[in-house]
Amino acid sequence: MTTRAPKGTIDVLPPESGRWRMVLRAFDALAERYGYGLALTPLFEATELFARGVGEETEIVSKQMYSFTDKGGRSLTLRPEATASVVRAYLQEGRRGVLKCAYSGPMFRYEQPQAGRRRQFHQVGVEYLGEPSPDADVEVIEVGYRLLEEAGLGDVVVLLNSLGDPADRAAYRVLLGGFLQARAERLSEDSRRRLATNPLRVLDSKVDAPVVADAPSTLDHLGDDAAAHFGRVRAGLERRGIPYEIAPRLVRGLDYYDRTVFEYQARSYQAAQDALGGGGRYDPLAELLGGPPTPGVGLAMGVDRIVTAMPEAMGAERLDVFVVVADPVRRGEGLELVGTLRGAGLAVDLDLGGRSVKAQFKVAGRRGAAVAAVVGAEWDEGWVTVRAMATGEEQTVPIAEVAAWARAH
Numbered sequence: 411m412t413t414r415a416p417k418g419t420i421d422v423l424p425p426e427s428g429r430w431r432m433v434l435r436a437f438d439a440l441a442e443r444y445g446y447g448l449a450l451t452p453l454f455e456a457t458e459l460f461a462r463g464v465g466e467e468t469e470i471v472s473k474q475m476y477s478f479t480d481k482g483g484r485s486l487t488l489r490p491e492a493t494a495s496v497v498r499a500y501l502q503e504g505r506r507g508v509l510k511c512a513y514s515g516p517m518f519r520y521e522q523p524q525a526g527r528r529r530q531f532h533q534v535g536v537e538y539l540g541e542p543s544p545d546a547d548v549e550v551i552e553v554g555y556r557l558l559e560e561a562g563l564g565d566v567v568v569l570l571n572s573l574g575d576p577a578d579r580a581a582y583r584v585l586l587g588g589f590l591q592a593r594a595e596r597l598s599e600d601s602r603r604r605l606a607t608n609p610l611r612v613l614d615s616k617v618d619a620p621v622v623a624d625a626p627s628t629l630d631h632l633g634d635d636a637a638a639h640f641g642r643v644r645a646g647l648e649r650r651g652i653p654y655e656i657a658p659r660l661v662r663g664l665d666y667y668d669r670t671v672f673e674y675q676a677r678s679y680q681a682a683q684d685a686l687g688g689g690g691r692y693d694p695l696a697e698l699l700g701g702p703p704t705p706g707v708g709l710a711m712g713v714d715r716i717v718t719a720m721p722e723a724m725g726a727e728r729l730d731v732f733v734v735v736a737d738p739v740r741r742g743e744g745l746e747l748v749g750t751l752r753g754a755g756l757a758v759d760l761d762l763g764g765r766s767v768k769a770q771f772k773v774a775g776r777r778g779a780a781v782a783a784v785v786g787a788e789w790d791e792g793w794v795t796v797r798a799m800a801t802g803e804e805q806t807v808p809i810a811e812v813a814a815w816a817r818a819h
């Protein structure tokens with residue numbers, strides 16, 4: 411037996427990877443349309459970045475980090491998320507003002523693997539730095555929503571909440587702490603521990619949902635500024651036709667959020683009620699990392715989960731043309747036609763194994779070719795026989811017209 415992929419990781423190969431390619435491309439195009447440039451940051455960072463940025467008391471930092479000491483004695487960690495890295499890069503370069511950027515890549519968390527939960531998973535996300543306006547929140551939420559739409563997920567709802575400003579949140583924390591303390595004996599062991607360190611996280615707990623169902627809501631304890639901000643986010647979403655529900659228990663696991671937090675859920679993806687993505691405003695983060703006050707809002711989408719939730723038929727492998735070589739002596743001409751069609755921007759392939767015509771047609775079908783172009787004796791007169799795979803319609807056309815015929819079929 412050869413070595414297997416580590417626990418909690420997957421391999422993605424064709425044809426299944428067609429769906430991945432579709433989502434990654436859709437995200438890339440969306441990010442560009444919405445004005446987000448590309449950000450590339452290291453896959454590993456100083457451990458301290460996540461301890462300070464994400465928060466010592468979070469599950470991600472306290473339990474799930476892939477940390478190691480390198481040969482130089484530095485403590486490094488495979489990134490569990492990308493926001494801290496992007497903000498670090500912004501601060502390290504001494505940037506000021508607005509920076510909009512998008513990222514895509516693997517993240518690492520030492521989780522108990524289960525459906526929708528892996529140790530290496532792929533996120534795409536955007537960060538909108540330096541902009542306090544609630545319209546930035548709306549834009550970021552819209553990017554994620556449109557991505558899910560493009561992935562064929564029409565049944566998505568945005569769960570929306572506001573954590574308020576840091577002062578609101580501190581006061582709420584005390585209030586919530588009191589509420590939970592009074593019910594401590596009904597809470598799970600995990601939640602009792604969190605009660606002392608990070609009571610907001612208890613609201614995230616699935617097992618304790620019944621106990622926290624009537625906990626006080628952050629929304630009833632927003633200061634005027636945070637309440638006005640939240641009102642404008644809601645109005646903006648309504649203007650953009652993005653369906654949302656107020657989710658008073660949504661707090662998200664990371665420490666750096668303030669004001670708006672959100673998650674995307676799809677009725678077609680119900681595994682453990684897990685979100686397809688989420689994000690929020692993180693105005694305190696830059697200062698936590700030792701930088702000047704810098705507002706920011708961002709989102710991260712879980713590509714593994716989106717791909718699982720997508721309609722089966724989407725992202726199927728397809729080719730515009732499969733070139734069938736009727737006689738092995740025509741291999742050279744076949745390759746010439748493939749080259750011409752690829753040069754014309756079409757997705758084209760052929761079989762190099764010298765298989766029979768029948769077998770080549772079979773491969774053409776399996777590979778999702780729209781058109782088969784047969785290179786045979788008529789090549790010498792400048793002709794190729796083309797066949798629309800779906801209908802069986804067949805025609806003999808001049809070599810120079812194969813591309814146009816394929817585009818029309």
Ligand code: AMP
Nearest residue numbers: 526527528531685686687688710711712
């Ligand atoms: P988070 O910031 O932790 O909410 O992560 C944002 C999104 O990334 C989630 O909504 C998931 O879609 C995805 N995600 C987070 N953790 C995992 C994981 N362990 N395995 C697969 N996807 C994940």
